[in-house]
Amino acid sequence: MTTEERKTDIGPPNYEKFLHPIIKENYGKWKYHETLKPGVLVHVSETGASIYTVRGGSPRLVSVDFIRMICDLADKYCDGYLRFTSRNNIEFLLANKENIDPLIGELNSNGIPVGGTNNAISNIVHTQGWVHCHSAATDASGLVKAVMDELYDYFTTMKLPHKLRIAVACCLNMCGAVHCSDIAILGIHRRPPNINHEALKNMCEVPTTISSCPTAAIRPATVEGIQSVEVDEDKCMYCGNCFTVCPAMPIADPLNDGISIWVGGKVSNARTEPMFTKLAIPFIPNNPPRWPEVTGAVKNIVEVYAKHARKYERVGEWISRIGWPKFFDLTGLEFTKYHIDDFKHAGTTYRKTTQIRH
Amino acid sequence: MADKVSLEEIGEAMYKMVEEFAGKKKFKPGELGKEMIAQFGEDRVTKKDCKEALKLLMNSGRLVYGYYGGTSVEIPHVEGAAKDAGEK
Amino acid sequence: MADEKERKTPLLDELEKGRWPSFVTDLKKIAERKPMVKDLLGQLELSYKEKKGHWKHGGLVGVRGYGGGVIGRYSDLPEQFPDVKMFHTTRVNQPSGWFYTTKALRELCDIWDKYGSGLTNVHGSTGDFVFLGSNTDVLESIFTDLSKAGWDLGGSGSDVRTPSCCNGPARCELACYDTLDMTYDLTTTYQDELHRPAFVYKWKFKMAGCPNDCVASIARSDLAVIGTWRDNIRIDQAAVKEYLDNGLDITSDVVLKCPNQCIRLEGNELSIKNEDCVKCMHCLNVMSKALRPGEDKGATILIGGKAPIMEGALLSSVLVPFMKMEKPYTEFKELIESIWEFWDEYGVARERIGECIQRVGLGNFVEAIGLEPIPQMVSQPRDNPYIFYEEYFEEGDEEE
Numbered sequence: 037m038t039t040e041e042r043k044t045d046i047g048p049p050n051y052e053k054f055l056h057p058i059i060k061e062n063y064g065k066w067k068y069h070e071t072l073k074p075g076v077l078v079h080v081s082e083t084g085a086s087i088y089t090v091r092g093g094s095p096r097l098v099s100v101d102f103i104r105m106i107c108d109l110a111d112k113y114c115d116g117y118l119r120f121t122s123r124n125n126i127e128f129l130l131a132n133k134e135n136i137d138p139l140i141g142e143l144n145s146n147g148i149p150v151g152g153t154n155n156a157i158s159n160i161v162h163t164q165g166w167v168h169c170h171s172a173a174t175d176a177s178g179l180v181k182a183v184m185d186e187l188y189d190y191f192t193t194m195k196l197p198h199k200l201r202i203a204v205a206c207c208l209n210m211c212g213a214v215h216c217s218d219i220a221i222l223g224i225h226r227r228p229p230n231i232n233h234e235a236l237k238n239m240c241e242v243p244t245t246i247s248s249c250p251t252a253a254i255r256p257a258t259v260e261g262i263q264s265v266e267v268d269e270d271k272c273m274y275c276g277n278c279f280t281v282c283p284a285m286p287i288a289d290p291l292n293d294g295i296s297i298w299v300g301g302k303v304s305n306a307r308t309e310p311m312f313t314k315l316a317i318p319f320i321p322n323n324p325p326r327w328p329e330v331t332g333a334v335k336n337i338v339e340v341y342a343k344h345a346r347k348y349e350r351v352g353e354w355i356s357r358i359g360w361p362k363f364f365d366l367t368g369l370e371f372t373k374y375h376i377d378d379f380k381h382a383g384t385t386y387r388k389t390t391q392i393r394h
Numbered sequence: 395m396a397d398k399v400s401l402e403e404i405g406e407a408m409y410k411m412v413e414e415f416a417g418k419k420k421f422k423p424g425e426l427g428k429e430m431i432a433q434f435g436e437d438r439v440t441k442k443d444c445k446e447a448l449k450l451l452m453n454s455g456r457l458v459y460g461y462y463g464g465t466s467v468e469i470p471h472v473e474g475a476a477k478d479a480g481e482k
Numbered sequence: 483m484a485d486e487k488e489r490k491t492p493l494l495d496e497l498e499k500g501r502w503p504s505f506v507t508d509l510k511k512i513a514e515r516k517p518m519v520k521d522l523l524g525q526l527e528l529s530y531k532e533k534k535g536h537w538k539h540g541g542l543v544g545v546r547g548y549g550g551g552v553i554g555r556y557s558d559l560p561e562q563f564p565d566v567k568m569f570h571t572t573r574v575n576q577p578s579g580w581f582y583t584t585k586a587l588r589e590l591c592d593i594w595d596k597y598g599s600g601l602t603n604v605h606g607s608t609g610d611f612v613f614l615g616s617n618t619d620v621l622e623s624i625f626t627d628l629s630k631a632g633w634d635l636g637g638s639g640s641d642v643r644t645p646s647c648c649n650g651p652a653r654c655e656l657a658c659y660d661t662l663d664m665t666y667d668l669t670t671t672y673q674d675e676l677h678r679p680a681f682v683y684k685w686k687f688k689m690a691g692c693p694n695d696c697v698a699s700i701a702r703s704d705l706a707v708i709g710t711w712r713d714n715i716r717i718d719q720a721a722v723k724e725y726l727d728n729g730l731d732i733t734s735d736v737v738l739k740c741p742n743q744c745i746r747l748e749g750n751e752l753s754i755k756n757e758d759c760v761k762c763m764h765c766l767n768v769m770s771k772a773l774r775p776g777e778d779k780g781a782t783i784l785i786g787g788k789a790p791i792m793e794g795a796l797l798s799s800v801l802v803p804f805m806k807m808e809k810p811y812t813e814f815k816e817l818i819e820s821i822w823e824f825w826d827e828y829g830v831a832r833e834r835i836g837e838c839i840q841r842v843g844l845g846n847f848v849e850a851i852g853l854e855p856i857p858q859m860v861s862q863p864r865d866n867p868y869i870f871y872e873e874y875f876e877e878g879d880e881e882e
Binding site: 042043044045046047048049050051053054055059063064066067068069070079087089093094095096097098099100101102103104107110111116117118119120121122124129147148149161163164165166167168169170171172175177178180181182184185188191208209210211212214215216244247248250275277280283288289290293303304305306307308310312322324325326347348379380381 | 493494496497499500501502503504505506507508509511512519522526529530532533534535536537538539546547548555569571575576577578579580581582583584585586587588590591592594595600601602603604605607608614615626629630632633634646648649651652653654655657660662666669670673674677693694695696697698699700701702708734735739740741760761762763764767768770771774789790791792793794795797831832
């Protein structure tokens with residue numbers, strides 16, 4: 037009997053195997069691209085060759101049957117070549133222009149919207165939420181579905197002042213670029229963790245648990261004879277970091293968990309430098325299955341932006357021009373104590389000029 | 395030049411250390427390497443030796459990686475969540 | 483005969499309404515042949531009802547020899563939802579730029595259908611093709627089948643996380659270096675660092691072909707490689723005229739939007755004062771046909787980006803303003819390895835490199851890894867006078 041050598045560290049397959057022949061021939065030779073209509077791009081090479089792209093929205097959380105369905109379409113129209121974008125859109129790569137409309141027809145009849153290009157809302161980058169995460173303060177897939185239903189027409193058209201990027205993260209760990217999106221929907225906990233001292237004794241290392249806290253809120257303590265920890269509630273900002281290190285400190289609290297909304301971030305260097313998102317709404321209670329308060333709030337911000345921003349202004353650039361007071365004014369959002377930073381670099385955000393619009 | 399310590403010896407010393415501190419301290423792979431260098435002397439053990447020794451231990455299954463917000467080196471055991479799921 | 487596991491999901495059913503594709507519809511369909519998905523829907527319905535998650539983090543699952551690639555997950559209600567009592571994640575290292583053939587995708591689907599829930603994330607936040615939900619006992623088999631088919635696992639834990647990149651020169655005219663090749667090269671070069679966690683915390687590489695940064699490298703990676711160029715933007719004046727003829731308002735949409743006012747339009751002639759250009763990309767984005775990056779291309783290397791945990795979110799900051807990015811990327815790899823050496827020595831547990839640099843100071847950091855401090859690294863020199871001088875004179879020092 038021969039035992040097969042166990043293969044490790046082979047790495048991913050070489051991407052060259054997966055490139056459409058036209059892409060392979062024109063690799064590095066692309067000259068320009070045009071958007072033919074929402075969700076449809078053509079890239080033209082120095083050699084004169086073209087490749088067409090049809091971009092479809094995907095829920096990201098998909099079954100193998102869904103993937104096989106899009107494979108059938110890619111076999112039929114794209115010689116079996118496709119890719120995915122950094123925002124989880126599906127991109128069908130076509131050699132033949134004539135195939136664009138039939139493909140879009142079949143995508144639409146399979147429930148997949150085509151769009152997300154240029155001055156549109158692209159797909160929402162998001163995290164696992166209640167579907168699969170241990171520290172989630174909300175669900176992600178459901179929120180995305182509810183918000184995209186509401187903003188669907190902004191995906192399939194290109195009528196916004198500029199591109200608009202939305203992201204959802206189900207807790208402060210932010211698996212995704214939530215902190216630099218035009219609009220960020222962030223799940224938050226609002227109460228310190230509950231400590232199960234009996235379980236902590238067996239599951240967690242006290243020193244590691246203490247050092248996991250960014251604000252040094254966790255101290256060693258003996259509780260009913262057990263070597264455990266206690267949390268200084270005044271210092272805790274509910275990040276859940278300790279829970280990741282020590283499962284005996286669950287932080288989820290249905291009564292207090294919910295959503296915060298942030299605006300004005302970007303990662304691109306175009307025109308202005310990359311920027312973080314800033315707080316717009318400190319708390320909205322979780323209201324599954326469709327989170328109407330969240331979808332309403334996001335839609336309001338999008339619509340006010342669409343109405344007031346100038347061409348090529350991202351949300352953050354628009355707010356920089358009009359000023360934050362005007363942003364709160366136009367959106368009707370309440371400015372509260374929570375909007376004023378009181379953590380480490382708080383002072384950098386205070387207004388230190390008399391340049392104020394009256 | 396001081397005698398080099400064999401990978402097997404380093405491995406045994408690593409295993410002993412993880413075993414001794416099980417339940418008290420979870421070593422990070424890098425910490426374990428630093429401990430070995432402290433124990434045997436940097437002229438006898440290199441960082442690379444420690445990585446190789448740990449790789450052998452992991453491949454043999456005597457030690458496993460654990461993850462709670464950071465990677466640690468552990469003796470295989472059924473931990474809390476897995477136990478509840480009926481794993482043995 | 484009614485299926486005893488038939489579960490009602492009235493709350494989730496609400497998410498079948500509306501025009502955006504519904505994950506609930508997809509999950510319900512596959513649940514007909516996957517008991518795991520049926521229990522997943524049941525548990526998720528309960529989460530929607532109680533407004534609370536029901537997953538526990540498990541720390542010890544994986545494939546033999548690897549510390550990365552598998553994340554343990556367990557239901558906290560194993561008796562109520564026995565088919566998801568174990569529901570582990572397996573990260574499969576995606577191909578560069580997320581390009582696939584249908585044959586490759588079907589291959590992944592078949593392997594996953596055979597062993598797991600059949601649910602995936604295409605893709606995970608870091609970039610992997612994610613298999614969502616399997617038992618512990620099939621992990622080795624999944625790995626064996628994957629490696630037979632030419633696939634490997636991605637990173638997790640305190641290791642090099644799966645590197646990812648934009649579609650680069652494969653389908654973009656703005657790519658200033660080969661993001662796909664570099665990603666593939668780094669991933670294969672650092673397989674040991676990717677599969678056997680040896681760092682104090684995670685390390686993310688992201689490769690973006692130009693400053694538009696479609697992979698959000700500046701926000702999401704410890705080491706961001708962002709393509710740029712040093713010479714002049716190439717202008718095709720005939721194409722400029724074509725834009726004008728087609729009604730583009732170049733003055734308002736391009737000239738006035740230039741952050742450094744370095745573009746002029748005189749008649750049909752566009753000119754750029756390149757020494758004032760900061761390569762922001764706006765004009766190239768608007769006039770793709772007329773403007774192209776220069777020909778002396780490379781990348782800016784930035785360090786330290788991360789999400790809030792532990793000490794607050796950081797954007798990456800400039801480490802090397804310009805580096806040529808050519809195979810086999812020796813200069814880059816030497817830089818990386820000197821950074822890792824430093825981080826290994828001075829980083830503390832769960833401290834990303836960005837936080838480590840904040841703690842020790844960027845000046846000390848660049849000195850330690852052998853770089854010269856240069857003004858490109860900061861937006862301005864310090865404005866506080868608390869300087870920790872390391873050189874000073876003592877009485878009796880000889881005058882030079």
